[in-house]
Amino acid sequence: MTNRIGLFKKSWILGVAILLLQGCGSTKTLVSAEKASIIAKIDLINVVDDKVNVVLDPAAFATDTVSFFIPKTVPGTYSDDNYGKYIEQFKAIDYKGGELKVEKLDDNTWRIINAKDLDKINYWVNDTYDTEVEVSEPVFSPSGTNILKGKNFMLNLHGFVGYFDGLEEIPYSLEISAPDGLEPVTSLVKGIQDVNRPDTDVFVANRYFEVIDNPIMYSSPSTETFQVNDIAVTLSVYSPNGHFTAASLKAGMEKMMRGQKAFLGDINSTKHYTIILYLSNMDDEDAKGFGALEHHTSTVVVMPEQISKERLEEAIFDTVAHEFFHIVTPLTIHSNEIQYFDFNDPKMSMHLWMYEGTTEYFANLFQIQQGLISEEDFYQRLMEKVERSKTYDDSMSFTVMSKNILEEPYKKNYANVYEKGALINMALDIDLRELSGGEKGVLWLMKELSKKYGDSKPFEDDGLIDEIVAMTYPEIGEFFNVHVIGDTPIDYDAYWKKVGLSTTEQEQSTGYFFDGEIPYIDVDPANDNAIFVREGIQLNSFFNDLGAQGGDIIKSVDGKMTNLVNIRLLIGQSMNWDPDKEIVMVVQRGYKEITLKGKVGVPTLKVVNLVPIEGPSEQQKNLREAWLKG
Numbered sequence: 234m235t236n237r238i239g240l241f242k243k244s245w246i247l248g249v250a251i252l253l254l255q256g257c258g259s260t261k262t263l264v265s266a267e268k269a270s271i272i273a274k275i276d277l278i279n280v281v282d283d284k285v286n287v288v289l290d291p292a293a294f295a296t297d298t299v300s301f302f303i304p305k306t307v308p309g310t311y312s313d314d315n316y317g318k319y320i321e322q323f324k325a326i327d328y329k330g331g332e333l334k335v336e337k338l339d340d341n342t343w344r345i346i347n348a349k350d351l352d353k354i355n356y357w358v359n360d361t362y363d364t365e366v367e368v369s370e371p372v373f374s375p376s377g378t379n380i381l382k383g384k385n386f387m388l389n390l391h392g393f394v395g396y397f398d399g400l401e402e403i404p405y406s407l408e409i410s411a412p413d414g415l416e417p418v419t420s421l422v423k424g425i426q427d428v429n430r431p432d433t434d435v436f437v438a439n440r441y442f443e444v445i446d447n448p449i450m451y452s453s454p455s456t457e458t459f460q461v462n463d464i465a466v467t468l469s470v471y472s473p474n475g476h477f478t479a480a481s482l483k484a485g486m487e488k489m490m491r492g493q494k495a496f497l498g499d500i501n502s503t504k505h506y507t508i509i510l511y512l513s514n515m516d517d518e519d520a521k522g523f524g525a526l527e528h529h530t531s532t533v534v535v536m537p538e539q540i541s542k543e544r545l546e547e548a549i550f551d552t553v554a555h556e557f558f559h560i561v562t563p564l565t566i567h568s569n570e571i572q573y574f575d576f577n578d579p580k581m582s583m584h585l586w587m588y589e590g591t592t593e594y595f596a597n598l599f600q601i602q603q604g605l606i607s608e609e610d611f612y613q614r615l616m617e618k619v620e621r622s623k624t625y626d627d628s629m630s631f632t633v634m635s636k637n638i639l640e641e642p643y644k645k646n647y648a649n650v651y652e653k654g655a656l657i658n659m660a661l662d663i664d665l666r667e668l669s670g671g672e673k674g675v676l677w678l679m680k681e682l683s684k685k686y687g688d689s690k691p692f693e694d695d696g697l698i699d700e701i702v703a704m705t706y707p708e709i710g711e712f713f714n715v716h717v718i719g720d721t722p723i724d725y726d727a728y729w730k731k732v733g734l735s736t737t738e739q740e741q742s743t744g745y746f747f748d749g750e751i752p753y754i755d756v757d758p759a760n761d762n763a764i765f766v767r768e769g770i771q772l773n774s775f776f777n778d779l780g781a782q783g784g785d786i787i788k789s790v791d792g793k794m795t796n797l798v799n800i801r802l803l804i805g806q807s808m809n810w811d812p813d814k815e816i817v818m819v820v821q822r823g824y825k826e827i828t829l830k831g832k833v834g835v836p837t838l839k840v841v842n843l844v845p846i847e848g849p850s851e852q853q854k855n856l857r858e859a860w861l862k863g
């Protein structure tokens with residue numbers, strides 16, 4: 234997945250403020266549950282109180298009890314989300330239409346008693362998008378669900394369809410009835426349509442994993458298709474106010490994906506790919522977790538609708554590039570932990586440095602190698618990653634963090650997989666190029682690994698690094714031991730030197746509360762709209778000189794209570810502040826209230842630039858060339 238922390242996380246809120254067919258009934262006792270497919274019926278027509286009815290019809294069980302699960306977590310999210318919390322009025326129905334006894338074991342598990350009599354189960358599903366503001370750790374929108382009667386249904390199917398214990402590997406037939414005018418977009422394979430039920434779409438999946446690996450969006454379609462070599466790409470856009478269409482985004486998307494395919498070369502890839510883009514209108518009941526989640530043949534991307542085309546394109550191209558590269562890892566190259574993913578008791582792999590790190594690194598590297606961005610842009614992206622990585626624990630073993638990512642303190646360092654994770658790969662790439670005389674890099678390594686492992690051939694989690702070392706050089710083993718398994722921070726300056734680059738510091742002018750359109754402060758809807766200083770970003774001199782820290786809640790400024798209205802006024806007034814103006818800001822840090830005082834000064838932001846050195850050696854020039862040109 235990608236989480237657009239740097240660009241959008243929460244920051245937007247303030248930004249907007251300002252600116253298969255199987256019979257049922259009597260014959261079914263002849264077919265055992267292990268042998269027949271499960272029919273899942275989803276009714277998108279008769280939405281009641283913002284909820285959707287789901288009926289699951291398995292064949293006959295031979296056991297006295299059976300457990301039914303909705304996933305606690307799904308691949309690619311690396312978080313416990315308990316999708317079972319959104320299920321209501323769960324009923325197990327016997328063949329005579331009566332109700333069987335059900336025990337609820339936890340948020341995601343229902344045990345059905347007298348399972349031999351079970352005909353079907355029936356429940357109602359609530360969506361996650363309209364509860365995001367109410368819960369402290371909302372489901373990340375690209376893996377969430379949306380029920381907007383008559384307009385949009387985001388069917389991340391793990392939120393709607395569950396599985397019976399032991400039946401994860403049997404096929405599913407999904408029968409989805411939808412209102413007129415709403416069309417499905419998905420990579421899921423269509424089944425045989427019942428001519429008597431024209432409003433019901435039938436989809437088939439070989440196993441439960443395939444159900445959840447193929448989200449479906451129902452909306453009034455804005456869809457375009459294009460071909461990238463042998464891949465047929467479908468781009469579908471839901472834009473509630475009609476600001477964007479698939480047609481308006483197609484050309485840029487096509488250009489980017491062509492670049493990706495050229496970068497990957499002969500690496501195995503899918504024959505079709507679906508990009509499902511959901512644009513949120515940002516009201517209380519809409520999605521706010523911007524980013525995307527990867528699947529084998531599709532991705533769901535969620536972004537705000539109220540942004541300029543230029544900014545949306547920049548965000549979606551980077552995001553889709555990242556998700557598409559996930560085809561390499563973890564979708565192709567992955568460990569047992571991911572192959573045999575337990576949706577309710579997941580075991581984490583130690584290789585997020587690769588699943589997310591390599592993916593994010595490639596999403597940037599291909600752009601310089603394919604001439605889509607300038608060297609200057611590429612260096613700036615790297616320095617932003619260096620700066621942001623320092624806002625996390627730089628002395629935390631990446632493999633230990635990965636293995637324990639569902640728990641603190643590892644969990645709060647997760648987003649560093651996009652920052653330091655990418656930089657680990659950059660260092661590895663430069664080392665590999667240096668040791669191989671420019672021949673081999675991380676892309677070569679991934680191609681070699683993809684020849685050994687694949688879709689249904691996982692690697693052993695604790696053997697991968699030894700295997701990489703055996704394929705490459707002892708120095709690579711040293712790098713992993715010290716900087717990936719070990720907890721020693723990477724000396725980036727040493728890597729810049731190898732490729733003839735160096736850093737220069739510069740003070741750049743900025744606003745008091747905004748750097749361009751990116752705010753230093755934000756609003757927390759989950760905490761009574763408290764105004765806080767953003768975390769995980771570099772603050773300007775105004776906040777630094779006052780002694781403010783990321784996460785501080787601004788209680789008052791110059792004696793005036795801070796709220797959304799007052800902060801807008803203050804931001805307006807700050808445009809005319811005299812540098813000698815004295816300011817008193819009371820902030821809450823943890824349980825303490827702290828008074829910060831000082832002159833507002835002239836706000837500046839320290840920017841570290843990465844630039845080529847004068848007169849690089851032949852070796853430095855050649856290594857940089859090999860790195861950037863591939």
Ligand SMILES: [Zn+2]
Pocket residue numbers: 234235527555556559588589592
């Ligand atoms: Zn990702």
